[in-house]
Amino acid sequence: MTSNRRNDLLLVAGFAAAVLALPLWAAPLGAGYPDLLQRFAIYGIFAIGFNILFGLTGYLSFGHAAFLGVGSYTAVWCFKLLTVNVLPAVLCGMVVAGLFALVIGYVSLRRSGIYFAILTLAFAQMSYNLAYSVLTPVTNGETGLQMARTDPRLIDTWLHGASPVIPSTHLFGIPMSGYSGFYFCAVLLIAAFWVALRISRSPFGTMLRAIRSNQNRLNFTGVHSRPYALAAFVISGVYAGLAGSLLAVTDPLAGAERMQWTASGEVVLMTILGGVGTMLGPVLGAAVIKYFENIFSAFNAQTLHHLFSFLPDPVENAVVGLLGLFVGEGWQLTLGVLFMIVVVFLPGGIMEGIERVGRLLRRRRSDGAQAAAAAPAGPAHGAAPQPNPAAAGSRNPAAQHARGAA
Amino acid sequence: MDALLLQLLNGLDKGGAYALIALGLTLIFGTLGVVNFAHGALFMLGGFCAVVLHKLLTISKMVKDTSVTFFDSYKEVPYLTLWFGEAGARVIDYAVPLSVLLAIPVMLVLGIAFERGLIRHFYRRPHADQILVTFGLAIVLQELVKAYFGANPIPVPTPDALTGSADIGAWFGLGGSITYPWWRLVYFLFSLGVIGAVFAFLRFTTFGMVVRAGMRDRETVGLFGINIQRRFTVVFGIAVVVAGVAGAMYTPILAPDYHMGMEFLVLSFVVVVVGGMGSLGGAVLAGFLLGILQSFASMNEVKALVPGIDQVIIYLVAVAILLVRPRGLLGRKGLMET
Numbered sequence: 001m002t003s004n005r006r007n008d009l010l011l012v013a014g015f016a017a018a019v020l021a022l023p024l025w026a027a028p029l030g031a032g033y034p035d036l037l038q039r040f041a042i043y044g045i046f047a048i049g050f051n052i053l054f055g056l057t058g059y060l061s062f063g064h065a066a067f068l069g070v071g072s073y074t075a076v077w078c079f080k081l082l083t084v085n086v087l088p089a090v091l092c093g094m095v096v097a098g099l100f101a102l103v104i105g106y107v108s109l110r111r112s113g114i115y116f117a118i119l120t121l122a123f124a125q126m127s128y129n130l131a132y133s134v135l136t137p138v139t140n141g142e143t144g145l146q147m148a149r150t151d152p153r154l155i156d157t158w159l160h161g162a163s164p165v166i167p168s169t170h171l172f173g174i175p176m177s178g179y180s181g182f183y184f185c186a187v188l189l190i191a192a193f194w195v196a197l198r199i200s201r202s203p204f205g206t207m208l209r210a211i212r213s214n215q216n217r218l219n220f221t222g223v224h225s226r227p228y229a230l231a232a233f234v235i236s237g238v239y240a241g242l243a244g245s246l247l248a249v250t251d252p253l254a255g256a257e258r259m260q261w262t263a264s265g266e267v268v269l270m271t272i273l274g275g276v277g278t279m280l281g282p283v284l285g286a287a288v289i290k291y292f293e294n295i296f297s298a299f300n301a302q303t304l305h306h307l308f309s310f311l312p313d314p315v316e317n318a319v320v321g322l323l324g325l326f327v328g329e330g331w332q333l334t335l336g337v338l339f340m341i342v343v344v345f346l347p348g349g350i351m352e353g354i355e356r357v358g359r360l361l362r363r364r365r366s367d368g369a370q371a372a373a374a375a376p377a378g379p380a381h382g383a384a385p386q387p388n389p390a391a392a393g394s395r396n397p398a399a400q401h402a403r404g405a406a
Numbered sequence: 407m408d409a410l411l412l413q414l415l416n417g418l419d420k421g422g423a424y425a426l427i428a429l430g431l432t433l434i435f436g437t438l439g440v441v442n443f444a445h446g447a448l449f450m451l452g453g454f455c456a457v458v459l460h461k462l463l464t465i466s467k468m469v470k471d472t473s474v475t476f477f478d479s480y481k482e483v484p485y486l487t488l489w490f491g492e493a494g495a496r497v498i499d500y501a502v503p504l505s506v507l508l509a510i511p512v513m514l515v516l517g518i519a520f521e522r523g524l525i526r527h528f529y530r531r532p533h534a535d536q537i538l539v540t541f542g543l544a545i546v547l548q549e550l551v552k553a554y555f556g557a558n559p560i561p562v563p564t565p566d567a568l569t570g571s572a573d574i575g576a577w578f579g580l581g582g583s584i585t586y587p588w589w590r591l592v593y594f595l596f597s598l599g600v601i602g603a604v605f606a607f608l609r610f611t612t613f614g615m616v617v618r619a620g621m622r623d624r625e626t627v628g629l630f631g632i633n634i635q636r637r638f639t640v641v642f643g644i645a646v647v648v649a650g651v652a653g654a655m656y657t658p659i660l661a662p663d664y665h666m667g668m669e670f671l672v673l674s675f676v677v678v679v680v681g682g683m684g685s686l687g688g689a690v691l692a693g694f695l696l697g698i699l700q701s702f703a704s705m706n707e708v709k710a711l712v713p714g715i716d717q718v719i720i721y722l723v724a725v726a727i728l729l730v731r732p733r734g735l736l737g738r739k740g741l742m743e744t
Binding site (some may be wrong): 054060094107111113114115117118119121122123129130132133134135250261262265268269272276303325330332335336337339340343344347385 | 441524527531533534535537539541542543544545546549550552553668672675676679681712714718719721722724727728729732735
């Protein structure tokens, strides 16, 4: 237990160090600018929260973008009505998204499996349509909600008097754009990661895992499992609300397209791509997808021609023509292909890939050590640690999920 | 009364489209047990079959315009009209119905290729994985279409003889206030025809009988020495063809663009769930029901009463039905319930 706790502390410390140093080591990748880093952090939070529901509890929701959107709208309203300080906005975003998740979760969790996915999808699509058209007084319809000079901003007006311009968001005077904005999101990301880790290590987390592996059996033993699932749903909703309000913090604008079901699909992709049920996976997945979205979409034919200028002309044109499909406007094609490849060949996502590579290296090293220790390597070779398929399967949450469902 | 009947009619073509997509989805659920999120993209591909055929038929050549005598003028004349005159022009005019003939082989080949190359490896994987891989496929398909055809909707004209509206009121002696566009009527009849054909195929052929038996108990059928896998591949192909022809015939109603599949996909999943997963009859029933409900909800009187109801009616109904009848309208017990 103590060693577990120490490992967790190490994990959080390493994670925190990696996130805080992100501007340093992302710069060579071309991602060292604060706007993109902020997105990494925000969508990381979103994916961590989603993973509590999907990875830990085994409920695939296709409607989580609704909570992201609700968080955004709440935060912008908070800026408009109360103050441009971001703290109340973030708190309100989390609370309102949590309450919204409570209502939707209460209804949707009466069903499971594919029905649950469709129910959440239906609710999210309904929220999207409502935000887009009916609730225009609240959401400002297709234009999107933004701050205006005439907003009351009660607390700000009371403290500093009316402002002649639209003030920008801040945290007690620290501006929320550029690197200070990124560090605000990064600290919240680390906190979110730590909370998720505590949840997954707690008895409550064990209960959630039990729900995933076999809910029927759990119910037969007399456990009323739905409140636990509902709690997981609400927690992931709060995470989504936090992410949504942070989106509004960095750019005080909320639009209905944030709630569209493709946005819900995106967070599912992030989680799967990184590794369902792992702690680091969702953050990695979010970072990879946001990286693709921002870097690949900025490539154009000219950059490609520049890159491949060493090739003979006809070959260069062919290569550029082919690759041109995958970058710039068509970056989503890369995403789709990547996605299929990951689901087909690497069901555990990036984390499983890392683990496989790690196992391969370890085996090679131990093979080498054994060969050096004992010259007649005949029997020792047979005893070399083979990857045990059962063990690999149990470490792979997707396979476990399959066994639970079977 | 007339207004209600009109709305009933208005829902029919949309209901037909929903029913056709949902029918294919359900067929794939019921036989392969696969949740196919690429089905909307296949509907979209069908629409682009019509676009391609129309483009192929109208390949044209610059010809001197003899009607202008004062100065030199050129106009584009399709080769078909050049070679076959009036008959060629007629063929071009009927591009949309003809595109069904193109869509059937194309979609069949695509469907079988997808099943062989991709879907088959996902039978035993969790539904989440199936959803993800087919979602990835859908993204790939729509991005390829976008790369080739661009992002704007491409309209394909209705055949001249079928533009305009039918005076349905007069047929039933109800006065002249009920008219309905001919093409929508054609689409409705077409969807009924396709649905009937699929049902007849499953009901009256030996092949269909085996497939139905396989839907009930795949292993026992396999024990009889029947290669159920191959038949399921064909069924997948048929489901894809149904989605494709539904999309091809829908082009005059809604000009196809690359992301129309996603919109139809969400709706048709709702339709499938409302109808009862795995129930073909339920899918058709729910398709027409929801299509008609949607058109009722878009009446101005209803919208004045409950603003925005047209946007959310389908989802509201879906949620209500799922909570009251968890298996959907005609769902069987024990299918896809965990």
